Amino acid sequence: MQVPVPTPVPIAPDALLVEVAWEVCNQVGGIYTVIRSKVPATVQGWDDRYCLLGPYFANQAQGEFEPFDDQQMAALDDPFAGAVRQMRQQGYDVCMGIWLVTGRPRVVLINPFQAYPRLGQIKADLWQHHHIPTPDHDDLLHQVVAFGELAKTFLAILAQEVVPPQRLVAHFHEWMTGVAIPGLRRDQVPVHLVFTTHATLLGRYLAMNDPNFYDHLMQVDWNAEARHFNIEPAVTMERAAAHGSHVFTTVSELTVRECIYLLDRIPDAVLPNGLNIERFVALHEFQNLHQQYKTKIHEFVMAHFFQSYSFDLDNTLYLFTSGRYEYHNKGFDLTLEALARLNYRLQQSGLEGQVVMFFITKRPFHSINPQVLQSRAVLDEVHATCEAIERQVGERLFYAASASTDYRLPDLDALVDDYWKLRYRRTLQSWKTSTLPPVITHNLVDDAGDDILNFLRRANLVNNKHDRVKIVYHPDFVSPTSPLFGMEYGQFVRGCHLGIFPSYYEPWGYTPLECVARGVPAITSDLSGFGDYVMQTVPQHEDKGIFVVQRQEKSFDEAAEELTDMLWQFVQLNRRERIMQRNNVESSAELFDWKNLRVHYDRAYQLALERQ
Template structure:
């Protein structure tokens, strides 16, 4: 490791940076994307002075973490390796290695279960020293408390062993790691502490349960509400981290208000989230990818719908929404209302074409719907039959053309054997049905109480032939192992025409940003951090294919009408206009590249170094 980084954009050359997150080598939710995607922009500035710290869960880590062996560790003399050796000599189960992502950063993982025999003491210390309560029956809280204690020991060891050579910056993400902060302050550890809340825990619960969340924010009694939702220990940890850090940050201007009223501290800085934007040398390259993956979506749509009735795929627009299943918070309710209005408007208009809307989220299910799978298999059988006929006719046609003196096309029907004619006919007869295409692709554990299904039933938006907006509800993540799509989520996004994410509560919102990064237009809302950032920092954002539904201080009906209008205008675009729009989206993606957004983190670290 270089003691003083010589990288051209090296920052704070006398400092070490430890970034602490529950999702280091442990994919759970959105923080994983934040941390992982930021690494390639962080490494050039920090190099070997940068280290990630997280809990060690072998099942999660095995595919993306490569630990140093004893011999490698023995030969290393940097502060992180020295701290690991010290703690191992004291009996700690701790490992150091490389996170196998772009940038290959150093990572230290600590097994939280090793101190479970001391949980009672750790919990009583938390209450005595920081008034943080901890119940006996919550395993996630137990893991958090155990990891917080161990993380505090690691950071303290690094800081005390290097106190004359390095300044230590420790940056904690979310309440699950923030429990270490108050103890580091109590022990007066010489480290500069930052805490980032990506979404206040209480805010998420309140938004899901209060339609007037933003109006009532300043009236909230945090402790009473935390007890009501049974999350007082976690909220207490979040508040302790916010108040104990030298620099407190959040991810958007929207969450600043939440922090003020629910955590009682004004954030020192806003750190917007970015992505590691993959640039294409030629514009046609990502257009080719769009066509490639759109064709795969065509395959799914043919298997799902053409069994009952067909429509022109060349005049079909693919929309989608995705994310955690929070019906109100994620704006699924608003999206469905706008789709019902769009369906009516299209039916009245006489325009040609169809809209297929995909809902990609995660719900408990028992299995994929067998009829959906069977239809896919039967269509594949029809495809194989068509290929066999094509091959047979091709060979016979070529022979007939070479041998013939007649320039007219011969009777192709006579070139197909009776066997293949029969197989073709039987294949289609067994596949075709008079039943409507299913709205949902899986059998849910409890479909009677599912809000999406209940809406489409009430609105009678259940994939009738005359419906111009068709719904496909896929209650599982899209992956290459899925028998329905056979591609990963990023590829699916590329194949669609528009992402729709009009969230009611979204501290940042990666889903529209992931669309933009792949050259796909997206709808967001002014109640999402991303949408708020776009409104303030991206001039002519609609020209660049980023549409912001206004939901602040507006009724549900007004927002639904605005979203309907946006979707209607999008459907009216011709193919050339959509290609031009995708080009504009792709060219504007640089705005959200971590290389440009990292500066917000740099300023926060500079502020932390000023405070002790």
């Protein structure tokens, strides 16, 4: 497949770029994926004229930040190091080093807490000069305000280090760092400012609470709604950053409308997000990975379900959804409704096979369900017993075969000691049960108030033996340290057959893109930035394994029926058709590589350099 490459933009050789984000060496949200995955492509284009700036939190940074020592700092001869040395001379707690990710970019981290003694004055200035309210008793807000002041100081010093004709571009992500922008403009610091909102804060709150969010968008009183949700300071900072930047950007055409009505500024550019796409020399390589990780998921499914009843794993499809727990925004409600309808269709159809659906999200829980843990542990014991019997039978069968004169297979039962027969029987007896497999793997703090569980109970989709759609609700991240899965999230994705993400509100949406990057078909919606981008730029996207549910101007019932139809068509594919589909997904993944999408960022930087 020939991938269209956007027209490259000549990057100004006399420009320096500082990218400012709360998530630099600080994994707290989705922007972390954007920044971290974009680094290699940005370094490739900007090289040593590029640096990242973020807050220093020791616990988060220690695993992925390598600071320069004094000798290394003294050897560096560039404006970034010069600004750091100047700040240190003035008594600031600031460090420079390498972010230990692909691309190994240079990073400046500033401790926000050192500005706390001046918080009163900083907050007073924000109110006096920019009418940004900053109430007491909100420590996150205090960290944001403190870091904003320190980022402003760093950029002001850096601007003095820059020798004309060199120029300085600073790109701020989200309101948490954008609070520095109004002050930089007021102080007339010679820096070209770009601000990106990945999702308006108010838009996310409104969408969660208004089922007709898009219809009501034009009538929103932003100030009244911000006060209603108690987010007025953050929303005011976001608006000030949007209006103070030379170039204002967002991540999708969908959020352009949101910015117009909630932030009162039309974005100058749309910056779609990408990933680093790992290409394989041969298609069988990623197919082998799919098989390898599917086997790991098989182990979990056997432990979770086979204690109560069994089914044919070779005729079982693994579907999943994941993301922040926003029941309506992330489309969990639509997904559950479609699964219930699919379950009924499968029961009526007579088609063979099972569907296991995983919900991977994050919810407060007390512990892993002891029944789930015990089942996994006993199955491991069954496995160990079977391996011991296998070894014993293998050795004795080999001896019997060598000594045999009649060439007949001996009685294999006679080759097993009574000890192992008894242990095999007792282990299975202690494991098997008549209770249904639980739909959730953990004990939630608020079990009775959980929307996913309440739907499953109302719909009686509770892993009955006759249910053709089985549910596993895992309210924690998948990780190698998990006693249930023992694998990375990316490995789990590769082992599944389909990702389902029919979001109602999703400014971009990395989860379906992560599927595509790993050769796994995905369902998204036209109310997600990714889905909208696919519809505009990827012809015959369904042939490439990317399906888009139409939710704009459609009722919930209509969207649920369309999603059910997509799932129904998917479960009817045979193994050969699914392999072909994965091949098509993998071959289209390059469309979303940062190497191709970085050009949108560079255009925004070029535009900023043209504006004063």
